[in-house]
Amino acid sequence: MNRLHYIAMRLVKTALVTIAVVVLSFFLIRLAPGDAATVMAGQSGYADEAFVKSLRAEYGLDRPLPVQLWKYLGAVAQGDLGTSYARRMPVLEVILQRLPNTLLLDAFALVVAIAGGVWLGGLAARRPGSAGDAAVTVLSMLFYAVPQFWLGMMAVLLFAVWLAWLPPFGIETMGADYTGLARVADVASHMILPGMTLALYYLAGYARLTRTAMIEVAGQDFVKTARAKGIREGQVRRRHILRNALIPLITYAGLQASTLVGGSVLVENVFSWPGIGTLAYEAVTARDNPLLLGIFIVTAILISLFNLVTDIAYSLADPRVELA
Amino acid sequence: MLVSLRDLRVALPPGADRPLAVSDVSLDIARNEIVCIVGESGSGKSVTAHAIMGLLPRGVVTTGGSILFDGVDLLKEPPAALRARRGRDIAMIFQDPMAALNPVVAIGGQVSEQIRAHRAIPESLALRQAGDLLSQMGLKDVAGLLKAYPHQLSGGQRQRVMIAMALSLSPRLLIADEPTTALDVTTQAQILKLIKAIQAERQMSVLFITHDFGVVADIADRVAVMRHGRVLESGPVAQVLGAPAHPYTRALIAAVPRDACALPPLPQAAPLVRVTGLSKRFRRGGLFSRRADVAAVDRVSLILNRGETLGIVGESGSGKSTLARCVIRLLDPDEGAVLFDGADIARMKARGLRPLRRRIQMVFQDPFSSLNPRRRIGDILTAGPRAYGEEAGAARARAAEMLRLVGLNPQAMDRFAHEFSGGQRQRIGLARALMLKPDVLIADEPVSALDVTVQAQVLDLLDDVRRRMNLAMLFITHDMRVAAQVCHRVMVMRHGRVVESGPTREVFAAPSSDYTRALLAAIPGCGRI
Numbered sequence: 064m065n066r067l068h069y070i071a072m073r074l075v076k077t078a079l080v081t082i083a084v085v086v087l088s089f090f091l092i093r094l095a096p097g098d099a100a101t102v103m104a105g106q107s108g109y110a111d112e113a114f115v116k117s118l119r120a121e122y123g124l125d126r127p128l129p130v131q132l133w134k135y136l137g138a139v140a141q142g143d144l145g146t147s148y149a150r151r152m153p154v155l156e157v158i159l160q161r162l163p164n165t166l167l168l169d170a171f172a173l174v175v176a177i178a179g180g181v182w183l184g185g186l187a188a189r190r191p192g193s194a195g196d197a198a199v200t201v202l203s204m205l206f207y208a209v210p211q212f213w214l215g216m217m218a219v220l221l222f223a224v225w226l227a228w229l230p231p232f233g234i235e236t237m238g239a240d241y242t243g244l245a246r247v248a249d250v251a252s253h254m255i256l257p258g259m260t261l262a263l264y265y266l267a268g269y270a271r272l273t274r275t276a277m278i279e280v281a282g283q284d285f286v287k288t289a290r291a292k293g294i295r296e297g298q299v300r301r302r303h304i305l306r307n308a309l310i311p312l313i314t315y316a317g318l319q320a321s322t323l324v325g326g327s328v329l330v331e332n333v334f335s336w337p338g339i340g341t342l343a344y345e346a347v348t349a350r351d352n353p354l355l356l357g358i359f360i361v362t363a364i365l366i367s368l369f370n371l372v373t374d375i376a377y378s379l380a381d382p383r384v385e386l387a
Numbered sequence: 388m389l390v391s392l393r394d395l396r397v398a399l400p401p402g403a404d405r406p407l408a409v410s411d412v413s414l415d416i417a418r419n420e421i422v423c424i425v426g427e428s429g430s431g432k433s434v435t436a437h438a439i440m441g442l443l444p445r446g447v448v449t450t451g452g453s454i455l456f457d458g459v460d461l462l463k464e465p466p467a468a469l470r471a472r473r474g475r476d477i478a479m480i481f482q483d484p485m486a487a488l489n490p491v492v493a494i495g496g497q498v499s500e501q502i503r504a505h506r507a508i509p510e511s512l513a514l515r516q517a518g519d520l521l522s523q524m525g526l527k528d529v530a531g532l533l534k535a536y537p538h539q540l541s542g543g544q545r546q547r548v549m550i551a552m553a554l555s556l557s558p559r560l561l562i563a564d565e566p567t568t569a570l571d572v573t574t575q576a577q578i579l580k581l582i583k584a585i586q587a588e589r590q591m592s593v594l595f596i597t598h599d600f601g602v603v604a605d606i607a608d609r610v611a612v613m614r615h616g617r618v619l620e621s622g623p624v625a626q627v628l629g630a631p632a633h634p635y636t637r638a639l640i641a642a643v644p645r646d647a648c649a650l651p652p653l654p655q656a657a658p659l660v661r662v663t664g665l666s667k668r669f670r671r672g673g674l675f676s677r678r679a680d681v682a683a684v685d686r687v688s689l690i691l692n693r694g695e696t697l698g699i700v701g702e703s704g705s706g707k708s709t710l711a712r713c714v715i716r717l718l719d720p721d722e723g724a725v726l727f728d729g730a731d732i733a734r735m736k737a738r739g740l741r742p743l744r745r746r747i748q749m750v751f752q753d754p755f756s757s758l759n760p761r762r763r764i765g766d767i768l769t770a771g772p773r774a775y776g777e778e779a780g781a782a783r784a785r786a787a788e789m790l791r792l793v794g795l796n797p798q799a800m801d802r803f804a805h806e807f808s809g810g811q812r813q814r815i816g817l818a819r820a821l822m823l824k825p826d827v828l829i830a831d832e833p834v835s836a837l838d839v840t841v842q843a844q845v846l847d848l849l850d851d852v853r854r855r856m857n858l859a860m861l862f863i864t865h866d867m868r869v870a871a872q873v874c875h876r877v878m879v880m881r882h883g884r885v886v887e888s889g890p891t892r893e894v895f896a897a898p899s900s901d902y903t904r905a906l907l908a909a910i911p912g913c914g915r916i
């Protein structure tokens with residue numbers, strides 16, 4: 064089938080999914096007792112019945128739910144995600160401020176995880192059952208099993224507190240006002256700890272997956288054919304074994320990218336990384352429903368797009384897969 | 388001599404069923420001749436071939452003897468020299484060309500890769516040479532083929548690509564490891580012809596591994612018969628086939644199915660299953676893409692009588708398995724009726740179908756994947772009757788009886804499927820089908836995965852069981868020789884349609900359609916053994 068046609072169809076589906084997400088989360092959020100008006104009234108330090116009521120009227124919370132939903136859907140369709148109660152700012156603006164930080168951290172973690180995992184897995188697969196294989200297996204089990212927030216805290220303790228090599232939190236040194244390359248270096252040094260904490264967990268997965276896939280592919284007939292052709296061993300491993308073994312990794316990478324866009328709430332919070340994860344956490348604690356809904360919508364759209372990219376990448380890597 | 392194996396010994400890893408895969412094998416291959424090694428699975432024929440290539444699986448090692456290639460002992464050559472020799476002096480082709488080609492690299496890239504591994508030439512030139520080779524192999528639309536991927540080719544095209552690749556550097560020895568076993572019979576005949584023609588034209592030597600004496604008769608100059616890692620007998624093909632010295636060779640030749648013993652049609656017909664105008668279409672494409680219907684079965688009618696075996700013969704894609712699956716309602720037919728004892732199975736609802744299901748049972752092709760590896764044989768056998776409410780004790784007693792009927796010890800009930808050989812598993816599969824006392828048995832390629840001597844035993848068993856239980860059997864096969872052995876009547880299918888049908892003897896003696904004639908002519912060793 065025509066690739067453009069396929070992509071257009073998928074975008075239509077993405078829109079449908081987004082609408083479903085909006086409707087579902089709209090009702091889900093309102094299942095919790097109390098509303099933003101009570102929170103705001105509480106924060107203001109003065110709350111009688113009349114004040115809460117006036118707040119509800121101001122934000123349209125006194126209308127019937129279907130009416131609220133309809134108004135909200137109409138606004139979303141025009142790109143207006145509403146106003147954050149807590150920040151008194153357009154939701155979209157708040158999200159767009161934070162989103163690049165999360166994407167930056169995720170991209171770093173993804174690249175480190177894939178490069179490191181594939182390399183380690185390839186190493187382990189070279190001689191299954193050897194000491195090197197056992198070491199990689201144990202190491203990846205460890206990374207897989209250790210809770211991320213704990214690993215993060217230990218990393219802060221070791222590299223930021225004791226060794227003082229890296230900054231413990233934030234995205235840049237506060238008040239330093241670096242520009243140009245100095246700023247890039249500053250952000251990079253802040254990114255290493257949270258990035259590595261995120262990456263190690265996924266790296267373990269890639270290592271396990273690569274190892275298994277490479278061992279399985281190495282036993283297939285076409286690898287024997289490649290050797291029977293008199294090709295050098297390195298080329299047999301790269302062109303024939305690794306190339307086929309990488310196909311299942313695409314699915315895994317797609318899934319990982321999808322989970323990461325929602326922001327890793329734990330890791331971002333441990334390192335006070337100003338991303339979507341911390342934003343979601345703040346929105347929940349402040350009962351900032353418009354912000355929370357906005358985050359849901361933006362991440363739903365991004366996840367759909369990542370899935371689309373995964374499927375296209377899959378069809379490019381494996382000629383047997385057709386987009387349909 | 389181009390190749391001389393002297394007392395070659397290949398050891399299996401500790402814990403294997405025997406210490407040596409190949410023991411003291413001596414074999415010569417002269418220039419410009421085709422030598423066949425014949426044997427059943429586990430005979431060591433394939434290991435011998437891989438030892439010459441220096442491509443033994445991990446843990447399998449040569450422990451003695453020599454492999455002289457043009458006077459050089461390959462076992463003493465350093466790995467780098469051996470690698471350079473592979474593909475250049477000695478090339479190899481394999482059984483399943485789909486598996487032997489890299490699924491994600493285009494054909495052109497795979498052929499040119501071999502050329503460029505040995506010659507420092509640019510990719511474009513290597514691709515041009517690859518194209519020339521492909522057209523020499525009788526392949527059309529070479530430009531398109533070079534860009535195509537293996538899954539887009541037919542089985543015959545893939546094996547031609549493999550041969551083109553193997554011949555790309557004009558090797559002096561071509562090793563062919565069962566290169567036609569996975570192919571349809573007419574394709575097999577073409578590939579055998581091609582290999583023979585190329586061998587004569589290029590005056591190279593061929594070591595051809597096969598389990599099929601029919602193929603031997605077609606292609607070999609000389610033959611070596613192997614069993615349990617030893618060469619039992621070797622000599623010119625006429626001598627080994629005409630006057631086999633070893634009893635095992637005689638048994639192997641005798642086990643090749645022949646049409647001479649075809650069963651006559653039953654004297655009186657008592658129709659049990661009546662299929663009329665059955666069609667099944669498969670739909671490709673989905674919600675948003677263009678739909679295309681493929682008629683897998685196209686208006687097929689047949690009658691199956693009590694106590695009779697009806698053979699459905701056809702090549703892959705002929706619709707024979709789809710037909711069987713519709714008869715047993717594993718698939719829902721689009722049109723037509725399947726009357727079983729007067730009731731139309733094709734239109735029946737699940738509830739009404741259930742009591743009928745037990746009366747039609749199926750035996751599958753692959754004895755390895757059709758038995759649950761994690762359940763004991765006793766559980767597998769009794770699961771069916773228990774599902775129909777039979778008591779555990781009674782079911783187990785009958786399972787023991789059925790195992791005896793198929794020639795196995797009832798103690799097999801406490802064991803797992805992996806503890807049995809392929810032939811034994813197929814017997815278990817048959818016992819499982821018989822547990823529900825069916826009236827109709829559908830056997831879908833029940834012997835294709837088995838060695839020829841085991842094949843003969845299982846065919847005998849099927850016929851014996853059919854007679855004893857007065858079963859009606861729908862026997863699906865791609866092998867005309869097998870059909871000839873057990874079927875009263877045959878039906879030849881192609882592209883979902885019935886090409887010809889009639890009593891087996893008549894169809895074989897005087898086929899009325901060109902396609903049946905082509906199928907019969909393609910039988911390896913036709914008329915020579």
